[in-house]
Amino acid sequence: MSNIAxxxxxxxxxxxxxxxxxxxxxxxxxxxxxxxxGIAVVMGSIVLLDLRVLGLAVPSQKIGEMTTRVMxxxxxxxxxxxxxxxFFLFARPNRYFNNPIFGWKVSxxxxxxxxxxFFHIMSRNQANYWELNTPRIWTARCIALxxxxxxxxxxxxxxxxxxxxYIYFPA
Amino acid sequence: xxxxxxxxxxxxxxxxWPISWEIGGTWLxxxxxxxxxxxxxxxxxxxxxxxxxxxGIAATRYSITTLNRELVxxxxxxxxxxxxxxxxxxxxxxxxxVVNPAFQWKVFLLVLAGLNMTYFHYRIYRHVxxxxxxxxxxxxxxxxxxxxxxLWAGVMLAGRWVGHIV
Numbered sequence: 001m002s003n004i005a006x007x008x009x010x011x012x013x014x015x016x017x018x019x020x021x022x023x024x025x026x027x028x029x030x031x032x033x034x035x036x037x038g039i040a041v042v043m044g045s046i047v048l049l050d051l052r053v054l055g056l057a058v059p060s061q062k063i064g065e066m067t068t069r070v071m072x073x074x075x076x077x078x079x080x081x082x083x084x085x086x087f088f089l090f091a092r093p094n095r096y097f098n099n100p101i102f103g104w105k106v107s108x109x110x111x112x113x114x115x116x117x118f119f120h121i122m123s124r125n126q127a128n129y130w131e132l133n134t135p136r137i138w139t140a141r142c143i144a145l146x147x148x149x150x151x152x153x154x155x156x157x158x159x160x161x162x163x164x165x166y167i168y169f170p171a
Numbered sequence: 172x173x174x175x176x177x178x179x180x181x182x183x184x185x186x187x188w189p190i191s192w193e194i195g196g197t198w199l200x201x202x203x204x205x206x207x208x209x210x211x212x213x214x215x216x217x218x219x220x221x222x223x224x225x226x227g228i229a230a231t232r233y234s235i236t237t238l239n240r241e242l243v244x245x246x247x248x249x250x251x252x253x254x255x256x257x258x259x260x261x262x263x264x265x266x267x268x269v270v271n272p273a274f275q276w277k278v279f280l281l282v283l284a285g286l287n288m289t290y291f292h293y294r295i296y297r298h299v300x301x302x303x304x305x306x307x308x309x310x311x312x313x314x315x316x317x318x319x320x321x322l323w324a325g326v327m328l329a330g331r332w333v334g335h336i337v
Contacts, residue, residue: 026332028335029328029334030328032331033324033328036208036211036331037215037327040213040219041216041219042212043212043213043216043217044216044219047216048216048217048245057245058242059241060237061233065232069230073229152209155208155209156205158208159201159205160201160205163201
């Protein structure tokens with residue numbers, strides 16, 4: 001991880017990100033808000049879907065239909081968050097790649113994305129895939145529970161990166 | 172008068188509540204802030220579907236009353252959590268927050284979002300049976316939906332900006 005930070009340091013990516021963050025008025029809070037709005041779409045798509053599969057929310061929506069409808073929103077939100085997040089990552093690579101909380105965030109994010117991808121692909125191939133029989137329903141519920149926990153932890157870890165900085169990189 | 176209110180020493184008293192010191196000086200502050208972010212994004216994430224439906228952009232196969240019935244309680248529940256966690260953070264720097272322009276904007280935009288929602292629920296919604304299933308929604312519905320989207324995005328921007336000023 002530190003190697004990536006080393007590669008990014010003084011690269012044109014870092015120069016560009018630092019330029020934007022320092023010279024465009026209000027750029028840091030604006031780009032952070034774009035990032036948070038992306039998280040809102042994550043909540044409105046995969047998190048609501050997980051709650052639906054667990055029988056806790058939006059009972060009138062069909063799981064298969066809801067999955068294929070909300071998942072594109074999730075993928076676009078994640079793409080957007082990758083870009084908005086990259087500004088901060090490129091600007092101060094050491095802050096992230098040497099920060100264990102950022103490592104946690106990525107370790108929660110990767111399985112969360114893979115589970116969502118798996119859930120989406122199966123639903124797309126067969127609309128009622130996750131409701132076909134009892135084992136499928138229970139598999140879907142287990143996936144939803146794990147997915148829900150992972151996305152909450154991604155958001156939590158994301159917020160704690162800035163706080164852990166004081167612990168790991170005292171001024 | 173407003174100036175007297177905003178610079179009143181009472182705000183400092185709030186900062187000196189034992190609970191304010193407890194939150195401000197421990198892991199409680201980042202913990203409350205993480206919960207605040209999750210709750211706030213859940214508010215916007217659930218209201219988003221109602222707004223996009225009002226604009227005729229998403230979830231058009233569902234009636235507006237169905238989405239309203241199933242999503243608005245989530246938005247309210249999350250809003251209550253966001254308010255409690257927000258209050259917990261507010262009291263640690265109350266005197267600084269009330270004079271912080273970003274915080275003032277946030278409160279102002281929240282009030283506007285609330286007024287828009289009240290107008291929708293008590294005026295427009297009374298005639299819901301006429302346009303419940305319509306996909307090509309009326310201009311009135313499109314305006315209230317767009318206003319809600321813009322105002323909530325503004326609340327988030329102002330909220331995020333609070334931390335850059337204090």
